[in-house]
Amino acid sequence: MQKQKHSSPILDVQSISMQFGGLRALDNVSLQVYPQEIVALIGPNGAGKTTFFNCITGIYKPTQGDVFVYREGKKKRVNGLKPNKITEIGLARTFQNIRIFPNMTVLENVMVGRHCRTHAWVIGAIFKGKKTREEERQIIEYSYGLLQKLELERFANEMAKNLPYGAQKKLEIARALATDPLLLLLDEPAAGLNPQETQELREIILTISREEDVAILLIEHDMKLVMNVSDRVYVMESGKMLAHGTPTEVRENPAVIKAYLGEEHA
Amino acid sequence: MIRELKKSLVVSLWFMFLTFPIMVIKVDTLQRTIIWRWKNLFLVGIGSFFLSIVWRYLIERKTKKAKQKELGLEGASFVSKVITNPRYSRPLYLAFFIFILAFPFLFSTYQTNIMISALIYVMLGLGLNIVVGIAGLLDLGYVAFYAVGAYSYALLNYHFHIGFWTALPIGGFLAALFGIVLGFPVLRLRGDYLAIVTLGFGEIIRLILENWDSFSFGPSGISNIPRPSFFGMELGVKGATIYIYYLIVVMALITIFVVNRLQNSRLGRAWLALREDEIACQAMGIDKTKTKLTAFALGAMWAGFGGVVFAAKTTFISPACFTFLESAIILSIVVLGGMGSIVGVVLAALVMILLPEYLRAFSNYRMLIFGASMVLMMVFRPEGLIPSVRRKYEYNPAENQS
Numbered sequence: 001m002q003k004q005k006h007s008s009p010i011l012d013v014q015s016i017s018m019q020f021g022g023l024r025a026l027d028n029v030s031l032q033v034y035p036q037e038i039v040a041l042i043g044p045n046g047a048g049k050t051t052f053f054n055c056i057t058g059i060y061k062p063t064q065g066d067v068f069v070y071r072e073g074k075k076k077r078v079n080g081l082k083p084n085k086i087t088e089i090g091l092a093r094t095f096q097n098i099r100i101f102p103n104m105t106v107l108e109n110v111m112v113g114r115h116c117r118t119h120a121w122v123i124g125a126i127f128k129g130k131k132t133r134e135e136e137r138q139i140i141e142y143s144y145g146l147l148q149k150l151e152l153e154r155f156a157n158e159m160a161k162n163l164p165y166g167a168q169k170k171l172e173i174a175r176a177l178a179t180d181p182l183l184l185l186l187d188e189p190a191a192g193l194n195p196q197e198t199q200e201l202r203e204i205i206l207t208i209s210r211e212e213d214v215a216i217l218l219i220e221h222d223m224k225l226v227m228n229v230s231d232r233v234y235v236m237e238s239g240k241m242l243a244h245g246t247p248t249e250v251r252e253n254p255a256v257i258k259a260y261l262g263e264e265h266a
Numbered sequence: 267m268i269r270e271l272k273k274s275l276v277v278s279l280w281f282m283f284l285t286f287p288i289m290v291i292k293v294d295t296l297q298r299t300i301i302w303r304w305k306n307l308f309l310v311g312i313g314s315f316f317l318s319i320v321w322r323y324l325i326e327r328k329t330k331k332a333k334q335k336e337l338g339l340e341g342a343s344f345v346s347k348v349i350t351n352p353r354y355s356r357p358l359y360l361a362f363f364i365f366i367l368a369f370p371f372l373f374s375t376y377q378t379n380i381m382i383s384a385l386i387y388v389m390l391g392l393g394l395n396i397v398v399g400i401a402g403l404l405d406l407g408y409v410a411f412y413a414v415g416a417y418s419y420a421l422l423n424y425h426f427h428i429g430f431w432t433a434l435p436i437g438g439f440l441a442a443l444f445g446i447v448l449g450f451p452v453l454r455l456r457g458d459y460l461a462i463v464t465l466g467f468g469e470i471i472r473l474i475l476e477n478w479d480s481f482s483f484g485p486s487g488i489s490n491i492p493r494p495s496f497f498g499m500e501l502g503v504k505g506a507t508i509y510i511y512y513l514i515v516v517m518a519l520i521t522i523f524v525v526n527r528l529q530n531s532r533l534g535r536a537w538l539a540l541r542e543d544e545i546a547c548q549a550m551g552i553d554k555t556k557t558k559l560t561a562f563a564l565g566a567m568w569a570g571f572g573g574v575v576f577a578a579k580t581t582f583i584s585p586a587c588f589t590f591l592e593s594a595i596i597l598s599i600v601v602l603g604g605m606g607s608i609v610g611v612v613l614a615a616l617v618m619i620l621l622p623e624y625l626r627a628f629s630n631y632r633m634l635i636f637g638a639s640m641v642l643m644m645v646f647r648p649e650g651l652i653p654s655v656r657r658k659y660e661y662n663p664a665e666n667q668s
Binding site: 095114156 | 539659
């Protein structure tokens with residue numbers, strides 16, 4: 001299962017900390033993701049996993065430490081940048097509690113994802129020249145292609161809010177993929193899905209990783225899914241990185257067992 | 267059934283009690299007697315009884331419809347069917363367009379003037395629709411940009427004798443600039459907070475115009491603003507009215523065209539995304555600052571154009587023309603028409619401006635009828651006269667394989 005490690009990671013988080021007043025939500029957390037890898041981030045509730053995501057994607061600005069993204073061999077420091085810039089550099093994310101655009105059609109949701117890879121602005125929109133029309137056609141084509149890949153094309157012209165829960169989760173992934181990311185960050189993609197849908201999600205994650213040249217970093221509580229898909233696993237507990245390694249290593253790590261099951265099992 | 271009647275009976279008794287002091291008792295101050303108008307009590311009772319039955323019937327029908335919608339059984343309403351089917355909508359639009367074109371020859375100058383006001387409001391409504399309906403930024407100070415447009419024509423003309431046609435783009439540009447000026451401080455705000463700040467902004471502009479005498483001539487306003495000339499020819503009042511009428515028709519059409527184009531573009535989708543979910547919108551790589559400022563600037567620009575035309579039409583402007591009430595009316599046009607719906611906003615602008623004018627026949631009850639119809643509207647069609655329908659994109663995979 002272990003893929004060959006490339007020399008340079010695409011995401012390199014160097015000991016970031018996040019302080020909210022007196023609360024230290026993240027404490028010297030480091031993490032690397034290499035190309036084409038699937039990495040899972042696990043930990044009990046309140047461990048700081050989502051805060052960690054928010055720090056890398058620019059929603060929060062980490063109080064200490066650095067986040068680097070390597071795009072085409074160039075190293076870019078992304079902490080402190082605005083979320084939209086970070087998406088442009090190549091980190092796309094989904095949210096723990098779905099954040100699709102409810103009153104737009106499914107296709108439009110995905111088309112919004114193409115925003116940072118296209119250019120037409122006011123003049124283009126009003127005069128709709130050849131370039132804009134071509135760009136618009138490509139946006140539709142690309143977005144529709146993504147919907148097909150995630151088997152959502154039959155919903156294309158539905159309002160996103162009318163979709164079943166599972167489909168909304170998939171739509172969020174499709175929308176994130178539309179930004180053409182280097183690294184896809186999934187925040188609890190399996191939360192609220194039934195076993196069959198979780199199985200489907202597993203297939204989707206593996207397909208994306210295989211076909212799209214996208215690395216994946218996911219937060220997840222479903223251990224079966226985590227152990228199944230990930231190449232490496234990071235474990236967090238109360239703001240600190242507890243352990244990391246292959247799924248097997250992590251499963252047998254006494255510190256991890258202690259964090260999850262309590263003292264007496266260690 | 268009996269219970270329904272009982273309920274209505276209670277309602278009518280309640281109304282009779284409530285209206286007793288104003289509808290029944292009348293003090294004759296000359297004779298120093300009280301006149302008891304028992305007939306009115308009877309009429310109020312009967313009227314409220316029947317109205318309450320009708321009201322409850324309509325509410326019931328509405329909830330039934332909402333249930334059907336949940337089950338997905340909803341048949342499209344008659345109006346939306348007509349509008350979405352080009353076979354019916356095209357001739358309808360064409361007939362409407364011909365009527366609009368022929369209007370100044372069919373009706374008097376007075377009527378044409380009313381129609382000009384209505385069309386100015388069509389422009390204002392569509393402009394605000396960009397900000398409120400599409401980008402979801404609640405703006406209660408929109409009239410400020412209207413004032414900027416009007417005053418820029420009036421003042422430029424007063425000081426530099428700049429003509430209408432030069433002032434038109436300048437007015438639009440200045441209003442857009444003010445849109446950006448307002449946009450910067452409110453970038454972080456949303457919803458209620460944004461509404462309050464924009465409300466304040468609108469008042470600031472009005473108060474400046476009212477108090478800075480040396481700049482804007484204060485509350486007495488600016489008069490003798492020239493009407494637009496037709497290739498250097500001065501037209502009489504009648505001719506100028508007709509001329510302005512066609513001008514505003516063309517401008518309204520351009521507005522409709524542009525807003526429609528904007529709505530279905532990459533920029534329009536970014537606005538919608540901003541309205542739907544700000545954080546997710548940023549996570550999709552949309553620059554929030556740039557998108558918001560563009561919405562404010564483009565929305566304000568139409569108000570600027572509208573203001574210039576308004577100044578040219580009335581030939582007199584004063585700060586009293588740009589009160590909060592105007593903002594409220596424009597906002598009601600957008601909400602009444604259906605947020606983000608172009609046809610809806612156009613229709614609502616015509617209804618909102620023409621209805622009070624033609625209700626003058628009912629003199630005293632004019633505003634009462636108007637208010638009541640707005641309440642009814644919001645109860646029974648909260649999504650607007652003609653709710654906006656998102657565009658369906660056709661995608662044909664076969665086309666792709668070539």
